[in-house]
Amino acid sequence: MRPEPEADGEIVRAVLAGDRERYAQLVERYRDRYARYAARMLGSADAAEDAVQDAFVRAFDQLSQCKEPDKFVGWFFLILRNRCFAERRRSRTEASLEAAETVAAKDRTDGGAETAERRRALQLALMALTPDQREVFVLKHVEGLSYGEIAERLSTSIPSLKMRMHRAYDRLREELREHK
Amino acid sequence: MSEHEFHPLVKQLLDGDITLADLPPALRAEGDEALRLLAAVDRSPVQLPAVSRRVMRAVASRPARSVWRVVVKPRELRLRFRPWLLAPALAIAAALLVFLRTPTAAPASLVTVRFVLVAPDAREVSLAGTFNQWDAHATPLIRSGPTGVWTATLTLPAGQHQYAFVVDGVRWVADPGAPAVNDGFGRRNSVLTL
Numbered sequence: 001m002r003p004e005p006e007a008d009g010e011i012v013r014a015v016l017a018g019d020r021e022r023y024a025q026l027v028e029r030y031r032d033r034y035a036r037y038a039a040r041m042l043g044s045a046d047a048a049e050d051a052v053q054d055a056f057v058r059a060f061d062q063l064s065q066c067k068e069p070d071k072f073v074g075w076f077f078l079i080l081r082n083r084c085f086a087e088r089r090r091s092r093t094e095a096s097l098e099a100a101e102t103v104a105a106k107d108r109t110d111g112g113a114e115t116a117e118r119r120r121a122l123q124l125a126l127m128a129l130t131p132d133q134r135e136v137f138v139l140k141h142v143e144g145l146s147y148g149e150i151a152e153r154l155s156t157s158i159p160s161l162k163m164r165m166h167r168a169y170d171r172l173r174e175e176l177r178e179h180k
Numbered sequence: 181m182s183e184h185e186f187h188p189l190v191k192q193l194l195d196g197d198i199t200l201a202d203l204p205p206a207l208r209a210e211g212d213e214a215l216r217l218l219a220a221v222d223r224s225p226v227q228l229p230a231v232s233r234r235v236m237r238a239v240a241s242r243p244a245r246s247v248w249r250v251v252v253k254p255r256e257l258r259l260r261f262r263p264w265l266l267a268p269a270l271a272i273a274a275a276l277l278v279f280l281r282t283p284t285a286a287p288a289s290l291v292t293v294r295f296v297l298v299a300p301d302a303r304e305v306s307l308a309g310t311f312n313q314w315d316a317h318a319t320p321l322i323r324s325g326p327t328g329v330w331t332a333t334l335t336l337p338a339g340q341h342q343y344a345f346v347v348d349g350v351r352w353v354a355d356p357g358a359p360a361v362n363d364g365f366g367r368r369n370s371v372l373t374l
Contacts, residue, residue: 019242020239027232056235060241061264062310065337075313082314116222141221147195163299166191172217177254 005029009070016063030073034080040138041084043127051087055080077153085131123134132175135166136161190214289338291374297321300328300345308370309343311336317345342369 014022038048138151147158192198203211305321312318321330345353354368363369
């Protein structure tokens with residue numbers, strides 16, 4: 001029988017009590033789960049790596065402010081999200097282009113050139129969205145969350161998410177047509 | 181509706197609320213285009229094995245935590261006035277931090293802090309920091325009167341906090357009169373020690 005994985009809250013409390021090595025369990029648990037979100041938000045696996053790393057270090061530094069240790073992952077997600085949004089504010093369009101190339105290049109092994117080209121085009125178009133629009137698209141269509149789950153995670157309403165998403169659809173269509 | 185906008189029914193298709201067969205024939209081609217867009221979504225996993233080692237190396241370099249403060253030192257009332265210039269358009273005059281003595285009813289390790297920013301031309305001002313996960317919308321300052329004085333009063337745990345003012349939702353400004361650190365992402369954060 002496999003042992004039950006230790007709850008996030010227990011690990012957080014242990015780390016706060018001084019057992020900082022236990023923090024590695026949280027990093028291992030959530031590192032890759034949020035890597036894809038960061039990669040699609042930032043358009044680059046390298047940028048995602050920096051963002052996820054920084055978010056984990058920042059979360060460690062602020063761990064005593066995690067008011068509900070059992071909900072560590074939701075709290076961590078918000079830190080990573082803010083990091084991704086801050087990164088996008090600083091980025092330049094040229095960097096996005098380069099970043100989308102990087103993501104597409106890494107995908108070429110699993111779907112052939114045509115799939116890679118379509119993915120590249122969509123990733124480029126995604127980078128033309130506002131961060132808010134891109135995020136709702138990524139959470140729904142990459143991460144597979146429902147509108148209800150996204151609304152809960154971002155503390156917002158389903159109608160406002162849908163409005164954001166529907167604008168994203170139109171913008172993506174426009175971008176994809178222009179770059180054909 | 182512009183030529184780039186998907187028909188509302190096609191948006192429902194993209195949302196997964198209806199299927200292609202539910203669309204009227206005139207919208208099938210547009211529906212196909214929409215589904216091709218979704219087919220290009222990249223859901224392949226991203227793995228970052230090097231992150232664990234790097235994070236734990238950073239964690240190991242951190243000083244030991246002092247999370248639980250039992251003894252609370254008496255605090256003095258301090259007032260600092262810091263003239264600074266944000267931008268000519270904003271003509272922001274000064275930033276001011278007032279540390280208030282903790283009310284007797286407050287828990288021992290909390291300190292009430294009043295943040296004051298004079299920004300006559302700002303449309304909105306908020307505070308982002310370690311205490312609100314750097315959420316630029318979580319802690320708006322309230323404008324009091326026509327003088328352009330913006331204030332927010334927070335009760336924060338004793339310890340060190342980093343923060344910045346966010347003016348008009350876009351301009352992140354460190355307090356030039358306070359100690360500041362590089363946040364590692366190219367921005368300067370003010371440091372507040374309570």
